Each structure stands twice: as structure tokens, then as C-alpha cells.
Amino acid sequence: MKWEEIIKQMPVLFEELQKAPLVERADVQRSFHFKRGVYVFYENDDALYVGRTKRYIAKRVLIHGRACSRHNAASFAFLLAKEVAQDEGSDIVKTRKQLEQDERFKAIFSEQKERISKMRIRAIQITDPEMQAIFEIYASKRLKTKYNDFETELKRYECITSELAIIIKILNFAKQDESRAEITTKDLFETEIKYQNILKE
Numbered sequence: 001m002k003w004e005e006i007i008k009q010m011p012v013l014f015e016e017l018q019k020a021p022l023v024e025r026a027d028v029q030r031s032f033h034f035k036r037g038v039y040v041f042y043e044n045d046d047a048l049y050v051g052r053t054k055r056y057i058a059k060r061v062l063i064h065g066r067a068c069s070r071h072n073a074a075s076f077a078f079l080l081a082k083e084v085a086q087d088e089g090s091d092i093v094k095t096r097k098q099l100e101q102d103e104r105f106k107a108i109f110s111e112q113k114e115r116i117s118k119m120r121i122r123a124i125q126i127t128d129p130e131m132q133a134i135f136e137i138y139a140s141k142r143l144k145t146k147y148n149d150f151e152t153e154l155k156r157y158e159c160i161t162s163e164l165a166i167i168i169k170i171l172n173f174a175k176q177d178e179s180r181a182e183i184t185t186k187d188l189f190e191t192e193i194k195y196q197n198i199l200k201e
Contacts, residue, residue: 006131010138013038013124013131017139022120025065032057032123038136039123040143041076041116047143048119049076052136057123065117067110071096079147080112081105 022042023031032039035056041049041064053060063073071078082092082099085108092099099105126132140148 006134009131010135013126013135014139014142017122017124020122020124022122024120025062025117028061028121029058032061032121034125036127036132037123037125038132038139039121040139040145041119041121043115043119047145049079049147050136050140050143050145051076052126052132054129057125061121061123065113065115065119067113069113071100071109074109074113074116076147077109077112077116080115081109084108084112 017038017040021031033056036054037057038050038052039057039061040047041051051060051064063069064076066074069077078096085099085105086092088104088108090102090104092105094102100109126135137148137150139145140150
């Protein structure tokens with residue numbers, strides 16, 4: 001799929017996401033019967049975290065808040081736990097394995113998985129992997145989710161293809177000016193030209 005087509009689909013998919021129902025954990029399996037897509041966790045109507053998956057949405061969403069999930073499966077809970085631990089004054093400059101072995105952190109991690117289990121979720125199906133990856137970032141920027149960090153993602157895509165790297169940079173650049181209420185296709189095309197020049201330098 002051409003990148004221009006991907007860009008044009010971003011606002012359309014965002015509108016679809018916003019219209020999707022907010023689902024309680026108990027209703028996840030009944031509501032999210034599709035495979036591959038993007039999901040958002042909400043707490044008190046605030047969007048906190050955007051994720052994506054190649055597997056069934058219901059399964060992935062439930063794993064985030066499952067008591068037995070480890071850090072690699074419950075990545076959102078792990079981020080929340082690190083924030084709480086840091087606020088308590090704990091040393092979080094450790095490997096994930098070291099943190100999981102820390103008794104206090106283990107307790108906080110469990111609490112955050114339970115917290116996530118009480119959140120509501122929106123989700124839409126996106127089967128195209130490139131569209132899915134870009135929309136995860138787009139939705140996060142539009143929703144201003146607190147717990148998404150795409151630095152690693154950006155580096156990974158820069159290694160894969162410069163076109164995807166351009167798109168990711170555009171999405172970040174277009175939202176730098178918070179006075180702009182919407183990201184328009186014109187914004188994206190104009191900033192794309194700037195970033196093409198940067199990448200050539």
C-alpha cells in the first residue's frame with residue numbers, strides 16, 4: 001500500500017475508533033471477536049494507552065490485566081508500576097528481570113494489572129500491518145496518551161524503510177504545535193517534503 005493512501009486513511013480510522021463502543025473487561029470476548037487491530041485503554045474516560053496486535057484483540061487486551069502476566073505480556077501494567085514505584089522513591093534503574101524479582105515492585109505490578117482489568121477499551125480491526133503500525137502512533141498523538149513512547153518504534157522502522165520513518169516523523173512533527181486541533185492531509189504532505197530533505201542530508 002502506498003504511503004499516501006496510508007496517510008489519507010488516518011483520520012478515517014480515527015473517527016471509526018472514536019465511534020467504537022467503550023467495552024468493559026467482562027464483555028471483551030463477546031465484543032472483540034476480530035483478529036489484528038488497534039486498541040485503547042481508558043480510565044475515567046481518559047485515554048491512557050494505545051496498543052496493537054496481530055492476534056485476536058480480545059486475547060491481547062485480556063492479557064494486559066491478567067494476574068499471571070509477566071512484563072513482556074503486560075507491558076502497559078509494567079509502565080504503570082514503574083511510575084508508581086518511582087513516585088514512592090524506589091530505584092527503578094534496573095533490568096525488567098531485576099524489577100520483577102523485587103518484592104515491593106512485584107506487589108505494585110500486581111496492583112497495576114488489577115487496575116488495568118477495571119479499565120474500559122475501544123478497539124477497531126486493521127489487518128494491514130503497515131497501516132496498523134502507523135495508526136497506533138497516530139491515535140496516540142491524537143488522544144495524547146500518557147503511556148506511549150515510540151522512540152524504540154521509530155528506530156526500528158528507520159531500519160526497515162525510510163518511507164515509514166518519514167510517516168512516523170510527520171505524525172510527530174504535525175502535532176508539535178498543540179494549537180492545531182486537527183492533523184490535515186495538507187499538513188502531512190507539506191512536512192513530508194521537509195523530512196525527505198532531512199533524510200537526504
